[in-house]
Structure formats: structure tokens, C-alpha cells
Amino acid sequence: MKILTASITEIFCSIQGEGLYCGQKQVFLRFAGCNLRCAYCDEPAALAKRSQAPFGCHKSQVTSHKVPVASHRSQTARHKLQVTSHKPEKIREESPDYKEMSVVDAAAEVIKLAGKNRAGAVSLTGGEPLLNWGFIRALVPAFRKAGLAVHLETNGTLYREFLKVKSLVDVVAMDIKLPSSTGQKPFWREHGRFLSVAPEKTFIKTVVTSKTRLSEFKKAVELTTSISRSVPFFIQPATRRSPSPGAVRPPSGIFLEKACCLAAAKLSTARLLPQQHPKWGVK
Ligand code: SF4
Numbered sequence: 001m002k003i004l005t006a007s008i009t010e011i012f013c014s015i016q017g018e019g020l021y022c023g024q025k026q027v028f029l030r031f032a033g034c035n036l037r038c039a040y041c042d043e044p045a046a047l048a049k050r051s052q053a054p055f056g057c058h059k060s061q062v063t064s065h066k067v068p069v070a071s072h073r074s075q076t077a078r079h080k081l082q083v084t085s086h087k088p089e090k091i092r093e094e095s096p097d098y099k100e101m102s103v104v105d106a107a108a109e110v111i112k113l114a115g116k117n118r119a120g121a122v123s124l125t126g127g128e129p130l131l132n133w134g135f136i137r138a139l140v141p142a143f144r145k146a147g148l149a150v151h152l153e154t155n156g157t158l159y160r161e162f163l164k165v166k167s168l169v170d171v172v173a174m175d176i177k178l179p180s181s182t183g184q185k186p187f188w189r190e191h192g193r194f195l196s197v198a199p200e201k202t203f204i205k206t207v208v209t210s211k212t213r214l215s216e217f218k219k220a221v222e223l224t225t226s227i228s229r230s231v232p233f234f235i236q237p238a239t240r241r242s243p244s245p246g247a248v249r250p251p252s253g254i255f256l257e258k259a260c261c262l263a264a265a266k267l268s269t270a271r272l273l274p275q276q277h278p279k280w281g282v283k
Pocket residue numbers: 034035036037038040041042043046126127128155
């Protein structure tokens with residue numbers, strides 16, 4: 001029998017450390033695979049599995065045994081996934097950082113953790129979760145039934161895929177990727193289209209580094225205001241993860257002051273908010 005599966009890095013309960021819902025207890029379901037390669041990416045599993053197809057969910061023959069999902073991140077203060085399979089699962093050879101999970105198993109694990117930890121929301125994150133839009137469509141009804149709010153954390157480029165799940169998600173945390181921060185090509189057109197799909201349920205996060213150009217940051221603010229002034233906009237200074245000279249660094253205080261002024265002048269809600277997990281000592 002063929003079962004819909006997706007490559008999942010981990011499922012765990014923690015505290016949201018970014019954006020509009022910072023501080024809220026959530027269950028995180030992290031998909032492997034991403035269509036981008038940002039210079040500041042802190043998700044090696046996203047890089048380990050490059051999506052070959054535009055839609056990364058697929059049907060696979062399930063065979064062999066069950067394994068816990070290996071995590072590439074520290075395990076402080078969180079509840080690491082222990083898979084209790086209803087059906088046997090196929091082990092992926094490509095990476096120890098993710099495994100194929102069925103909709104039934106993934107939903108059961110999320111709901112179990114949410115109940116145990118009194119979390120009221122599930123965050124679909126990655127990697128890029130929208131590579132798995134078909135899997136998400138199959139997954140969300142179980143979350144709804146369990147009374148969980150569904151948050152989507154996305155790089156904001158796959159607007160066609162977003163259209164297929166937009167009615168299923170309650171909150172969208174959308175990145176605007178600045179080329180001088182990511183080291184990637186610009187995605188202005190994709191971001192504009194993405195934001196226009198559901199601005200009423202979207203907030204923006206843009207990561208800034210010591211390499212970010214203010215002109216690009218300004219363009220991100222203008223792109224947002226061209227669709228709605230009231231979309232909450234979060235400026236997130238990159239977290240320094242290594243002391244090595246070539247490592248990604250946060251921008252200067254002067255840059256951040258200028259960026260805040262610029263955003264506050266055009267948007268009704270603009271905030272500077274670094275990642276909180278490293279400060280709290282949680283994932
Ligand atoms: S979009 Fe996110 S997961 Fe993908 S490479 Fe960039 S930071 Fe990593």
C-alpha cells in the first residue's frame with residue numbers, strides 16, 4: 001500500500017523564539033529540504049536534503065522498521081521526538097538528520113506533544129515546509145480536530161504552493177530574503193506575490209547581517225507597504241554562531257537604528273527582535 005510521506009527532521013515542543021508569537025509554547029514540526037541556501041542558515045538538515053522536485057512530498061512504499069529522528073541541534077529544554085509508529089517506516093539512507101514519516105504518524109506525534117505540554121499551536125517549519133504542500137493538506141485536518149492553531153514558517157518564495165494551503169493555516173511567518181544577507185539572488189517578485197496571497201494572516205521577518213545593504217532593507221519595507229502598511233514587520237539581526245572571522249555576524253547598532261527608523265516611518269508595526277532561543281538557552 002502506498003502512503004503519503006514527507007522527510008521530517010524533528011518534532012518537538014518548545015517556546016517560539018521569533019516574530020509575532022515569540023514566547024508562545026508551540027509544537028514544531030520541521031521538514032527537511034529547502035529551495036534556498038542562505039548564508040546564515042542554521043538548519044543543516046535543510047541543506048542536507050536539496051529538493052529535486054518543485055513539490056517535495058511524495059508517495060513511497062513503506063517497509064522496514066522504526067527509528068527516532070536524529071536532530072542536528074542541541075537538545076536543551078525540549079521534548080525530543082520519540083517515534084511510536086503505527087506503521088513501519090522506511091529509513092532514508094541519504095542523511096541521518098531526517099526520515100520519512102506518514103501523515104498519521106506525524107499528526108499523532110504533534111497532537112501527543114501538544115497535549116502533554118499544553119501547547120495550543122503547531123508550527124510547520126523547515127527547511128521550506130511548502131515543498132511539502134500536499135502532505136500539509138493531508139496533515140492539517142487532524143490538527144484542526146485537536147484544536148491546534150496552525151502556523152506556517154516560510155521563506156516566502158513559493159507563492160503557488162502557498163495558494164494550495166492558505167485556507168488551512170492561521171498564521172504565516174514569512175521571510176523577506178535580502179540578497180546582501182543571504183548571498184542569494186533577489187526574490188522581490190516572488191515575495192510580492194507571496195505577501196499578496198494572505199496579508200491579513202501574515203507577518204514578515206527579515207534577517208539582517210553585517211553585510212546587509214540599507215537600500216535592500218528599504219526595498220523590503222517598500223514591498224511590504226505596497227501591499228499593506230499593517231502587516232507586522234520584524235527586523236531580526238543574525239545570530240552569531242561562530243567566533244571564526246568568516247562567520248555571519250549581526251549588523252552594527254548604527255545600522256539597526258537606521259533600519260528601525262526607516263521601518264517605523266512606513267509601517268504600523270515594526271519591531272527589532274533578535275532570535276530569543278540562544279538567550280533563553282532553549283531550542
Ligand atoms: S530559507 Fe531558511 S531553511 Fe532555507 S536555506 Fe534559508 S535559512 Fe535555511
